[in-house]
Amino acid sequence: MSRCGSAILGPCRHIKHKQQKSPEFQITTNNNEAGATRQIELAKEQGYVTGLYERLDLLRARTQKQLDGVLAQGGGGTHQNRSERDSFAGMYSERLARLWAVENGLCFGRLDLTGEKPLYIGRLGLSDDDQARLLIDWRAPVAQPFYRATPAAPMGVTRRRHLQTRGRRVIGVDDDLLDLARLTEADRATLNGEAALLAALDEKRTGRMRDIVATIQAEQDRVIRSDLNGILVVQGGPGTGKTVVALHRAAYLLYTHRERLARRGVLIVGPNLTFLRYIEQVLPSLGETDVLLSTVAELYPGVTAKARESAEAAAIKGSLRMTGVVAKAVQDRQRVPLRPVDIELGRYTLRLDQRTCEAARNRAARSRRPHNQARSVFVRHILNALAKQAAKALGRGMLDEGDLADLREDLRTEPAVKTALNRLWPYLTPQQLLIGLFASHERMTYAGLSANEREALFRQVPRGRGDFWTEADVPLLDEAAELLGDIDPGVLRAAALHAEEEFAAARRAEETERDSELIYAREVLELTGMSDIMDAERFAARHRGDDVHLTTAERAAADRTWAYGHIIVDEAQELSAMAWRMLMRRIPNRSMTIVGDIAQTGSVAGTGSWGQVLDPYAGGRWREETLTVNYRTPVELMAVAADVLRLVGPDLKAPESVRETGEHPWARRIGGTRELGPIVSGEIVEGGRLVVIVPASRAAEFGRAVTSSVTGAVAGPGADALEAPVAVLTVADAKGLEFDGVIVVEPREILDESPRGASDLYVALTRATRRLGVVHTGDLPAVLSRCLGE
Numbered sequence: 182m183s184r185c186g187s188a189i190l191g192p193c194r195h196i197k198h199k200q201q202k203s204p205e206f207q208i209t210t211n212n213n214e215a216g217a218t219r220q221i222e223l224a225k226e227q228g229y230v231t232g233l234y235e236r237l238d239l240l241r242a243r244t245q246k247q248l249d250g251v252l253a254q255g256g257g258g259t260h261q262n263r264s265e266r267d268s269f270a271g272m273y274s275e276r277l278a279r280l281w282a283v284e285n286g287l288c289f290g291r292l293d294l295t296g297e298k299p300l301y302i303g304r305l306g307l308s309d310d311d312q313a314r315l316l317i318d319w320r321a322p323v324a325q326p327f328y329r330a331t332p333a334a335p336m337g338v339t340r341r342r343h344l345q346t347r348g349r350r351v352i353g354v355d356d357d358l359l360d361l362a363r364l365t366e367a368d369r370a371t372l373n374g375e376a377a378l379l380a381a382l383d384e385k386r387t388g389r390m391r392d393i394v395a396t397i398q399a400e401q402d403r404v405i406r407s408d409l410n411g412i413l414v415v416q417g418g419p420g421t422g423k424t425v426v427a428l429h430r431a432a433y434l435l436y437t438h439r440e441r442l443a444r445r446g447v448l449i450v451g452p453n454l455t456f457l458r459y460i461e462q463v464l465p466s467l468g469e470t471d472v473l474l475s476t477v478a479e480l481y482p483g484v485t486a487k488a489r490e491s492a493e494a495a496a497i498k499g500s501l502r503m504t505g506v507v508a509k510a511v512q513d514r515q516r517v518p519l520r521p522v523d524i525e526l527g528r529y530t531l532r533l534d535q536r537t538c539e540a541a542r543n544r545a546a547r548s549r550r551p552h553n554q555a556r557s558v559f560v561r562h563i564l565n566a567l568a569k570q571a572a573k574a575l576g577r578g579m580l581d582e583g584d585l586a587d588l589r590e591d592l593r594t595e596p597a598v599k600t601a602l603n604r605l606w607p608y609l610t611p612q613q614l615l616i617g618l619f620a621s622h623e624r625m626t627y628a629g630l631s632a633n634e635r636e637a638l639f640r641q642v643p644r645g646r647g648d649f650w651t652e653a654d655v656p657l658l659d660e661a662a663e664l665l666g667d668i669d670p671g672v673l674r675a676a677a678l679h680a681e682e683e684f685a686a687a688r689r690a691e692e693t694e695r696d697s698e699l700i701y702a703r704e705v706l707e708l709t710g711m712s713d714i715m716d717a718e719r720f721a722a723r724h725r726g727d728d729v730h731l732t733t734a735e736r737a738a739a740d741r742t743w744a745y746g747h748i749i750v751d752e753a754q755e756l757s758a759m760a761w762r763m764l765m766r767r768i769p770n771r772s773m774t775i776v777g778d779i780a781q782t783g784s785v786a787g788t789g790s791w792g793q794v795l796d797p798y799a800g801g802r803w804r805e806e807t808l809t810v811n812y813r814t815p816v817e818l819m820a821v822a823a824d825v826l827r828l829v830g831p832d833l834k835a836p837e838s839v840r841e842t843g844e845h846p847w848a849r850r851i852g853g854t855r856e857l858g859p860i861v862s863g864e865i866v867e868g869g870r871l872v873v874i875v876p877a878s879r880a881a882e883f884g885r886a887v888t889s890s891v892t893g894a895v896a897g898p899g900a901d902a903l904e905a906p907v908a909v910l911t912v913a914d915a916k917g918l919e920f921d922g923v924i925v926v927e928p929r930e931i932l933d934e935s936p937r938g939a940s941d942l943y944v945a946l947t948r949a950t951r952r953l954g955v956v957h958t959g960d961l962p963a964v965l966s967r968c969l970g971e
């Protein structure tokens with residue numbers, strides 16, 4: 182027992198810690214007879230499981246044959262024939278993928294029910310040719326008692342058996358006896374209620390999250406099977422299974438509402454790419470592949486938001502006030518010129534005065550259409566005025582409507598008129614709008630940003646197509662897209678044809694014109710950029726129906742206006758108000774699962790309460806479930822973290838750890854960075870994963886110190902960080918992840934470097950499944966000294 186820890190074990194869960202078994206589960210026999218009975222049970226289960234795999238092989242062979250048959254028909258025939266073949270081929274491929282996905286752990290449980298044949302529970306449902314049930318899908322309603330039955334409420338279950346398998350071999354059975362009156366001597370030989378869970382929790386970490394289908398706990402099962410409709414918030418401390426439960430919920434919802442969700446798709450939003458990598462194998466292992474995993478940074482099609490920026494800039498951009506700023510920035514681009522605009526047309530000069538421009542602008546604004554669509558109203562008004570002037574100039578006096586229409590058309594294609602119209606009311610992509618805004622103090626002032634805000638947000642116009650966009654820009658691009666509306670693909674294509682011409686014009690402009698003109702020229706280039714053209718092509722292709730081969734997730738990812746069937750948000754406390762606004766646009770039916778922990782909020786733009794985030798969209802109509810048991814962090818380590826949690830909020834309650842390991846956390850004072858390497862080397866977990874969590878402001882320095890002295894160590898986020906034996910990460914990068922061992926470096930600096938420093942330190946201290954160490958140069962922060970002090 183640690184100095185600080187105490188064995189706080191779960192409330193009324195059916196599986197408890199080994200040393201804390203409830204009397205019902207403490208029946209064990211250790212003699213030879215029991216060993217023999219156990220072997221007999223194993224052999225029986227092996228027989229059944231072998232039969233299931235034979236059935237699975239048969240179904241795979243049959244489905245493969247059906248798929249081969251369809252593919253052998255080739256690509257000929259009518260459009261209808263082709264489309265039917267495509268959909269059959271899609272259906273068989275999908276079924277085949279599902280049958281292959283369940284190879285590992287096909288069957289993991291058995292339910293013995295009063296007066297009925299046992300039910301075997303597994304990753305999918307199987308029946309024989311006479312439709313007799315062989316295996317029940319874990320998501321089916323009849324499988325529910327496997328996760329929910331307790332001795333107090335057995336739900337008709339007399340025994341719940343966990344089958345441990347390796348490949349196709351049954352290597353162990355592990356029983357919960359729920360109806361003790363029916364206990365036989367043979368039953369007593371295989372009792373070991375909590376073994377399956379503890380075995381799963383004790384395994385070394387591989388850098389990838391595993392599914393928990395065999396050991397879902399009752400409070401988690403309630404969340405997984407909660408109704409599809411409405412917003413469900415799952416609040417829970419670190420390690421309570423929020424992520425893993427959210428993923429199983431996705432699989433459950435797809436199974437239960439397959440048709441609805443297959444059409445509209447499910448989106449899972451995670452905090453960063455490393456995290457998505459960490460969880461990406463869970464759903465495929467449950468046989469579900471057509472789900473879109475994304476970060477907020479990737480939610481705007483065609484934009485890769487990789488650039489970094491200050492926390493201050495991100496916080497400004499995350500605030501709801503930016504809706505007004507973006508709206509003003511659009512207005513700013515609907516200019517009324519300060520002086521009349523002269524348009525040279527050969528021998529004639531036409532003049533656009535301010536009154537005409539203002540009238541055209543007001544008419545366009547009154548149309549209430551987005552900027553790019555309202556442009557046609559503006560253009561019509563201006564062309565009318567110019568046509569009348571031109572008629573006069575040509576000495577043609579009174580013209581009828583037909584003649585005027587011809588004149589308007591001639592003027593529309595005149596380059597000088599086009600240039601004038603583009604300046605007065607340009608077609609704008611969201612990218613152009615924001616690039617122009619952040620590159621100009623004048624525009625930012627007009628949009629309502631203060632001097633300090635302008636200072637934080639100012640960015641030069643990008644020179645190339647390098648990393649320009651940040652994660653916090655993405656909701657702003659989305660906001661701008663709403664206000665600007667689409668640009669007609671025809672216009673974009675025409676613009677592309679003139680790209681070369683415009684490139685030259687832009688270069689000339691760059692040489693001769695003032696700053697704002699330069700920006701304008703660059704924007705023209707952006708407007709004619711290939712990425713926009715490709716999007717337009719894809720858009721057109723989708724409308725022609727050419728995109729049938731895309732999965733729902735792929736189609737959804739390419740379409741900013743896609744409305745999903747369900748959205749799951751993980752680490753949801755980190756999202757800014759603007760990010761929520763963007764997400765809510767993608768889920769008009771508000772069917773959402775939001776998982777997170779308010780105590781772990783690290784982002785300055787993140788949230789301090791679920792009501793604050795959700796009430797504007799759901800008006801109080803959302804429900805909350807709480808997860809209370811920590812499956813990751815052992816008792817000994819959680820005692821350290823609990824002290825820090827009190828710093829986050831004196832009333833916050835740490836989750837109860839399910840395990841004790843007997844391994845005590847340690848703290849070591851060092852003289853300098855040089856000493857870090859040997860300490861890290863000494864903590865490497867053979868065959869497991871170790872993370873060194875460092876203050877963000879010194880990530881590069883500590884990264885170098887560790888990677889230069891520890892073989893195989895990597896610094897910074899990414900797939901390598903998950904796979905390497907040692908990774909050096911900041912708290913933000915380690916959020917949501919877990920490791921066998923954790924070393925937290927300079928906790929004082931982590932506390933001090935952000936207004937949410939206490940939450941950050943809490944997150945850092947709760948990443949370990951087994952070992953925790955703290956390394957510091959100065960004094961240990963007081964909050965750690967109770968458990969780690971001398």
Ligand SMILES: Nc1ncnc2c1ncn2[C@@H]1O[C@H](COP(=O)(O)OP(=O)(O)OP(=O)(O)O)[C@@H](O)[C@H]1O
Binds near residue numbers: 382396397419423
């Ligand atoms: N019922 C269970 N059976 C086996 N393992 C479980 C179970 N529930 C949770 N776990 C394991 O506990 C660990 C923590 O789960 P998870 O990462 O989902 O927690 P979390 O609440 O999202 O944590 P955090 O808030 O710190 O990100 C994971 O390894 C997960 O697989």
